[in-house]
Amino acid sequence: MRLAQLLFSQGFGTRRECAALVAAGEVSVGGRVVDDPDTEVEPAGLEFGVQGERWTYRERAVVVLHKPAGFECSLQPRHHPSVMSLLPPALRRRGVQPVGRLDVDTTGLLLLTDDGALLHRLTSPKRHVAKVYEVTTKHAATPALAQRLVDGVQLVDEPRPVRAAACEATGPHTLRLVLTEGKYHQVKRMVAAAGNRVEALHRRAFGAVVLGDDLAPGRWRFATAHEEALLDAPR
Numbered sequence: 001m002r003l004a005q006l007l008f009s010q011g012f013g014t015r016r017e018c019a020a021l022v023a024a025g026e027v028s029v030g031g032r033v034v035d036d037p038d039t040e041v042e043p044a045g046l047e048f049g050v051q052g053e054r055w056t057y058r059e060r061a062v063v064v065l066h067k068p069a070g071f072e073c074s075l076q077p078r079h080h081p082s083v084m085s086l087l088p089p090a091l092r093r094r095g096v097q098p099v100g101r102l103d104v105d106t107t108g109l110l111l112l113t114d115d116g117a118l119l120h121r122l123t124s125p126k127r128h129v130a131k132v133y134e135v136t137t138k139h140a141a142t143p144a145l146a147q148r149l150v151d152g153v154q155l156v157d158e159p160r161p162v163r164a165a166a167c168e169a170t171g172p173h174t175l176r177l178v179l180t181e182g183k184y185h186q187v188k189r190m191v192a193a194a195g196n197r198v199e200a201l202h203r204r205a206f207g208a209v210v211l212g213d214d215l216a217p218g219r220w221r222f223a224t225a226h227e228e229a230l231l232d233a234p235r
Contacts (some may be wrong), residue, residue: 003027004037006057011094012050026051050090060115061096062228063087064209067110068217073101080104086218087112099123099206100182108134108203109211111223118231122207128180129207130165133187135175136200143169145194149177153193158183162190173199207231 001009007018007027019037021027027034028049029041041048046057067073071083075097084092091112099111099122113119122129135141146169152161166178179186188198204211208230215221223231 001041001043002037003029003034003039003041006041006043006046006048007050009043009094010055010057011090011092013093021050055090056222058222060118061091061094061113062115062118062223062231063091063096063112063220064211064215064223064227065110065112065220066211066215066217067102067107069105069107072104073098073110083110083112087220102203103185103188103201106201106203107217108201109206109209110203111206111209122231123182125181130205131179131182131203131207132205132210133175133177133179134170134202134204135177135187135191135198137173137175137191138197138199139173139195141169141171141173141175141196145169145196146175146177148194149175149190153190155183155189155193162186164190176204 004015004019004022007021008015012018012021022037023035025033025035029046043057048055048057065083065086067083070080071086072078072080073083075082075084083098087096095114096112097119099113099119102108102110111122121127146167149164149167152163154161162183164177165180168176170176177187187201191198209223209227
């Protein structure tokens with residue numbers, strides 16, 4: 001693949017802009033500056049630099065973001081900044097989109113990808129991908145509350161009770177709750193239906209991907225090859 005074409009595929013601008021980046025000496029391969037846009041390179045595993053920043057070629061982008069409060073999971077936000085503003089321009093240009101949504105005041109793990117098929121699989125109700133939430137409640141988080149959420153609560157406009165896949169009390173006012181659905185404001189509505197109130201909500205895991213303490217709020221990383229393989233695995 002031509003070097004300028006590779007940059008274009010990775011979101012570094014239009015074809016003309018990518019060719020200009022190379023010609024201006026802003027791109028390096030293997031630590032050496034390459035100034036010919038037509039230089040042929042092998043994409044798989046290629047490490048390259050653009051304006052001093054190091055990148056690795058990725059056929060698709062699967063991004064793990066630690067979402068802070070105060071950001072909308074929307075490409076066209078209305079009242080708050082978009083989570084997209086937390087990503088570098090190259091990722092935004094190649095069209096990554098949030099996999100599902102978190103409320104403005106909800107923090108934690110958000111996946112984004114430019115792979116439409118993967119996005120569809122992870123959000124399809126038929127896939128039952130587990131999401132793990134850490135919930136802080138206004139009133140006591142008792143074992144009885146956790147059991148009620150597992151047994152099921154009735155939500156307005158839902159024909160049948162909605163159940164958590166798992167739930168346990170982890171502290172006087174905290175729960176760890178697992179959902180395999182993605183209904184609107186589901187955690188908050190379920191807890192309210194059980195007679196309590198959500199004061200804070202944090203998503204710790206999405207499928208096989210777990211948010212570690214090493215990723216600070218507002219920071220992002222690419223999913224590892226192992227995580228991508230688990231996300232791709234049929235269920």
